[in-house]
Amino acid sequence: MTTRTLVVIGHGMTGHRLVEELRSRDPDGTWRVVVLGEERHPAYDRVRLSSALDDKTPAELSLVKPALLEDALVELHTSTRAVGIDRAQRTVALEDGGSIPYDALVLATGSVPFVPPVPGRELPGVCVYRTLDDLDAIRGAAGRTTTGVVIGGGLLGLEAANGLRLLGLSPHVVEMAPRLMPVQVDEGGGRVLDRLVTGLGVTTHLGVATSRIEAGEDGRVARLVFADGTAIETGLVVFSAGVRPQDSLAGPAELPRGERGGFLVDDHCRTEDPHVWAIGECAAVEGRCYGLVAPGYRMAEAVVSQLLGQGPSRFPGADMSTKLKLMGVDVASFGDAHAQTPGALEFVRESAGGEVYAKLVLDSQGDSLLGGILAGDAAAYPRLRSLLGRELPDSAEALLASV
Template identity: 90%
Template sequence: MTPRTLVVIGHGMTGQRLVEELRSRDRDGTWRVVVLGEERHPAYDRVKLSSALDGTTPAELSLVDPALFDDALVEFRHSARAVGVDREARTVALADGGHLAYDALVLATGSVPFVPPVPGRELPGACVYRTLDDLDAIREAAARTTTGVVIGGGLLGLEAANGLRLLGLTPHVVEMAPRLMPVQVDEGGGRVLDRLVRRLGVTTHLGAATSHIEAGPDGNVARLVFADGTSIETGLVVFSAGVRPQDSLAGPAGLPRGERGGFLVDDHCRTEDPYIWAIGECAAVEGRCYGLVAPGYRMAEAVAGQLLDDGPTRFPGADMSTKLKLMGVDVASFGDAHAQTPGALEFVRESAGGDVYAKLVLDSEGESLLGGILAGDAAAYPLLRSLLGRELPDSADSLLASV
């Protein structure tokens, strides 16, 4: 039996998981997989991107089992950009003028960095932080300066700041919100996180708006100027202010987008075209995009199940709980971390030195755990996450006794 052709556009972490799921479960060889990767590198662990600034090689970051390169039913094409999809002919148009026929198509195009419209953002020395190739530009600019500025104090921004530290620069982080990681932590958690990050040599500028970036006599970045007129002398500005779904193929393919972008798909990750799916950060599942890798993996598993008629075929939604170690600082956020449930109660503990913060969000009776935030010490995270939605086995005070 001649295998059908599955084309996967995008060779990031989620696209790679789909390939792995399909090949490990397709015992009869019913699918031949062609993967188009816009980057020159095969899929790599983007979560550990900053380690590449500390000597980790692309090969060490790679997620691809070398055996897959010799698999007769898998073809990887890198530095290959898809520019269009002809749904009627079921072909993908490539930037080099070629066309690729498919029986099924999965869009795993990921996301692109959001760069605020700051004057000077196009200057040499103004970079984004998303890919291994981006790191090359950051290294080049870092060689001309001793100070680096990251615009964005979220998860990616702090990772970028850590990368600048690894390059030997003095890092500054600029965040418009009044605290770091505003999506994951509350005011108390942000206060502790800020204290610990500053102790590591990172200067933070919170509630700060950037006016523009100025060039020096050589035409490179020389200064970042705030809206209040103050400035930082620097030769490197890294934009890490969030991402947007990479859904540029939606228009050429005539596929609908979600309200906030992304290929609009149902809870099976299927677009309105029965031969096309979308997974990962580019997918707006019933209108919602997920910015973490774990939901993308669940989507990949669901689509593999549909292609093989084997196993779960529906994306069940995602637990957006996160546990991170940023520059050696533990941070965790789970469940209803910001107490948005009507009647929710908050139980907060902060260590005497202000280095550890913990908050539990309880139901209106104070009996069931709805969520929480940990900063500085996340040792209790596995236990607390396992208790989500359940009646507490002990008092909140006892659960946080170590804080």
């Protein structure tokens, strides 16, 4: 039996899941795996990144088990950057001048932070929030200030704000949309979320635009200035305004990208090259990128099935429902949360104190649950999600009363 070589570019959560899945399902050792990780840390739990600013060490967040490091069929390289792909020769070019041959190649390069073109974004004290190394930079800047500003009020932005709280700073969150987490929640949910987050010591600035970041006499960040001329005095600005697929290898490899970026792949996560796949946030599956880790895991499993000739080998799409706990605040959204289905009906309940918000979205007949949003209390999420697309066992009012 000839052992073939699989090269995986990227050692984040999705790339690591693929390696684990392949080794657990390939007892005969038909594949040798070479993993190229650009970060100096092996794969770690990025979902719990802010905990590394509190009491968790990088080792405690690591996803790599000792057995994998001792596996003779796994070769892991950290601090290693791939700069090119020769599809004709089936080799990956490395930044240090070396190259690695492959029989199959999986791109699991993830995503990179989006930094808007705000003047002053290059100043010392301006950071992004994505990796453990980013946290080191944030921790260093935090030691020089008492106030930190996060640009971006989405999921990652609130996680970053929580990280600043854990460092003892007074965090501010700046969001261009009129509410926090605009992708997941509606106006009502955003209002409750804002009230709860503000109660935890976070100052929010919603529906505003950043004009520039200014330096002090020491050349470091001193203030953030809004479009209306008002400003926040701060020594730390963290950009957490979303991510973009890390698809820089597409050009050199002449691989097509999706309309909004990402390596364009079919529903088997395969590029136009039969020897090259892409999974996770860098993959545009039939043109769509998925920003959650669960779909990335499903993609990894589908590709392993193809490599081993096992089924099922197709990525079936993904449920984008989310349930989160941010700073102790529960938030959940599922199905057609924003009632985009024609004729959809919305039923809303908000507690008198404004600490709990619940919305159910039903079909035009009021018989079937299409989606919903929960903020402040998401205990009902498992039951409600299980009812998606099914006839309701009770009235919407009765279901809301149980939230």
